[in-house]
Amino acid sequence: MKKKIKKTKQKSFFFEDYRESEIINEKNKKKIKISLNRTTFLFFIFFSLIFVSSTKIIYLSLSSEKKIFSQKSKKNFAISRSDIIDRNGSILARNIIVYRAGVRPQFIKDKEKFIIKLRLQFPEINFQEVKSKLYKNKFFYLGKKRFSEEEKDKLWSLGLGNKVLNIEEQEYRLYPQKNLFSHVLGQTNEDNLGISGIEKFYNKKLQNKKDDNFSLETSLDSNLQYLIREELVKSQKIFKTIGSAALLMNVNNGEILSLVSLPDYDLNKRLSITDHAYTNKITKGVYELGSVFKTFALAAALENKVIQTNTVFKNLENKIYCAGREIKEHDKLPKNLSAEQILIRSSNIGAIRVAQKVGLEKYKNFLNSLELFKTIDFDLHEVGKPLHFKWGKCKLATSSFGHGITTTPLQLAKAYAMIGNGGNKIRPTLLKNKKHKKKEKKEKIVSLETSYKINSALRKVVANKEGTANFANIEGYEVGGKTGTALKSIDGVYSKKKINTFVSLFPTSKPKYVLLVLLDEPKPAPDYVYEFPNGYKHKGEYRNTSGWNTVVVAGKIIEKIGPILAINNLQASKNF
Numbered sequence: 001m002k003k004k005i006k007k008t009k010q011k012s013f014f015f016e017d018y019r020e021s022e023i024i025n026e027k028n029k030k031k032i033k034i035s036l037n038r039t040t041f042l043f044f045i046f047f048s049l050i051f052v053s054s055t056k057i058i059y060l061s062l063s064s065e066k067k068i069f070s071q072k073s074k075k076n077f078a079i080s081r082s083d084i085i086d087r088n089g090s091i092l093a094r095n096i097i098v099y100r101a102g103v104r105p106q107f108i109k110d111k112e113k114f115i116i117k118l119r120l121q122f123p124e125i126n127f128q129e130v131k132s133k134l135y136k137n138k139f140f141y142l143g144k145k146r147f148s149e150e151e152k153d154k155l156w157s158l159g160l161g162n163k164v165l166n167i168e169e170q171e172y173r174l175y176p177q178k179n180l181f182s183h184v185l186g187q188t189n190e191d192n193l194g195i196s197g198i199e200k201f202y203n204k205k206l207q208n209k210k211d212d213n214f215s216l217e218t219s220l221d222s223n224l225q226y227l228i229r230e231e232l233v234k235s236q237k238i239f240k241t242i243g244s245a246a247l248l249m250n251v252n253n254g255e256i257l258s259l260v261s262l263p264d265y266d267l268n269k270r271l272s273i274t275d276h277a278y279t280n281k282i283t284k285g286v287y288e289l290g291s292v293f294k295t296f297a298l299a300a301a302l303e304n305k306v307i308q309t310n311t312v313f314k315n316l317e318n319k320i321y322c323a324g325r326e327i328k329e330h331d332k333l334p335k336n337l338s339a340e341q342i343l344i345r346s347s348n349i350g351a352i353r354v355a356q357k358v359g360l361e362k363y364k365n366f367l368n369s370l371e372l373f374k375t376i377d378f379d380l381h382e383v384g385k386p387l388h389f390k391w392g393k394c395k396l397a398t399s400s401f402g403h404g405i406t407t408t409p410l411q412l413a414k415a416y417a418m419i420g421n422g423g424n425k426i427r428p429t430l431l432k433n434k435k436h437k438k439k440e441k442k443e444k445i446v447s448l449e450t451s452y453k454i455n456s457a458l459r460k461v462v463a464n465k466e467g468t469a470n471f472a473n474i475e476g477y478e479v480g481g482k483t484g485t486a487l488k489s490i491d492g493v494y495s496k497k498k499i500n501t502f503v504s505l506f507p508t509s510k511p512k513y514v515l516l517v518l519l520d521e522p523k524p525a526p527d528y529v530y531e532f533p534n535g536y537k538h539k540g541e542y543r544n545t546s547g548w549n550t551v552v553v554a555g556k557i558i559e560k561i562g563p564i565l566a567i568n569n570l571q572a573s574k575n576f
Helices: 002-011 019-023 026-062 065-075 111-121 127-134 149-156 197-201 222-239 290-303 339-345 348-358 360-369 393-399 409-420 448-463 550-575
Strands: 083-085 091-103 165-174 215-217 243-250 256-262 319-322 325-328 480-490 493-506 513-520 529-531 537-539
Touching: 091 127, 091 149, 111 127, 149 165, 222 243, 222 256, 222 513, 222 550, 243 409, 243 550, 290 339, 290 348, 290 360, 290 409, 290 448, 290 480, 290 493, 319 348, 319 393, 325 348, 325 393, 339 348, 339 448, 348 360, 348 393, 360 393, 409 448, 409 493, 409 513, 448 480, 448 493, 480 550, 493 550, 513 550
Parallel strands: 083 215
Antiparallel strands: 083 091, 091 165, 243 256, 243 513, 319 325, 480 493, 493 513, 529 537
16 A cells, blocks of 8 residues: 555645545544645645746747847847938938848758758749759858848748858848939948948948937938929830939028939949949039020129110021031021010020120129039039030130030029029038028028019010920919020030920029929920910920920929928928
8 A cells, every 4th residue: 555655646746636545544644644735835846947947948949049149149239320311201221130141051961852941931042053052162141132030030940950051140221212212312332331322421420329319311302202203204205315304402491302313223232333324413414504504694694784684685696606606596586585585585696695795704703603613512422523614705605505514403403593592592402401590691692683583584484475485384383494405415526416404493483492304315206295284285296405395394293293392381381
């Protein structure tokens, strides 16, 4: 019987299992019961400790050692580069934690099985390359693929272990908008250093290590950028351009709301861009921009008080010669035109006569005050330098209508903004401005009177029937602007290919925005149906001057973005 009791004790520590204790003498029953209670309690404590320890060991065995390591390292892995955001808080660039997977083939028993397992989880991997390296290399990475946290767990689920897999944690610069801001944001290298665009220009700020909550807030608007880009993409199909660009800027503080240059590229693919076609046409492109310069000739004449807008220039020739070269009108125009009509009808000869009234020195000084010919102070390193030239009588003549004189589209837009905003100097910027000092003295470029008269004339270029920009006369937005059609210089020789530009201000009664649209080598669009503001439709147009393409695109853009700008202005006024 004693043996039986001993045997029973080994089975369990629960009281109810000890039924055999009934045969023990009543005298010892109480004593044995107490002893059993103590033993049971000790067994319970002991077993509980074993159970907890065992559970922990099992859990840890199920979790990869490497996973634990990466979790530990993650705690000490500080993000070394701040976010870039748009004016509404949308993320444009952000560092994330990703993983690279290295493989040690010598520890893989069944290489074919390994490939099958890998293919099932990651079909996008180049398995021909993997298979080749499995039999040749001692160590290799699974391509250039960067694995997410979830994908990393999938790798461990293959059951390959630490000897086979080497998973490394690293930072990766992610651009959620892909190619939407490619020419503005720029890129970082493998060391997380900015190598172009905003990433390079504000590299020190973005490497912020003091404030984890810091984000570089730009003036850009993702919604506007998307809509403008969409219209440019459409225009490339219609007018068969090799490239295009657009810039939207606040004329009062220089904030750039949108900057698009096509072709663009996905920033996440880390391409090394060497093709000239991918130049940022707004900031880096240096072009002769044509008749958009006629606005400056009129502004200079008004500012120097040598004419009024109603001053009539009589007996204007259809063509003249300068240094043996012919200068002619783009179309048959009236012999007598007022200064304002010269701008509205875009007369080349008329612009020359206006500039001659100003005189060489005063005209040169006026253009210099607009900072058209020096390298612009801007938030990107990728800026163009206008070509140097010598002034003379012929240069005075040709520069009045934008021939033989170069600048960047950004500088052109800046000049229009300064004339349009009442004559105040501004600095274009990609950062959202903070509150301006009310007592801050503004540098004047032109008088308020000159600004008002130019804005009025630009409005007539768009609104008047004889104007060259009727397609931009979008109801409700009071658009004014000037067209520019220029022959493209290739290797120093003028070709038949064109650079077409349209610069607009709206609303012209009190301008808030300047919109510049540029098309590179547009072709005639005879199959396109042109819709005039009065409802008249026209098809079969074979001309490819600015009035027949860039103005059309600008009109479509303003029609789309106008409501957003109106809402934003309403909200801003309420907040103020």
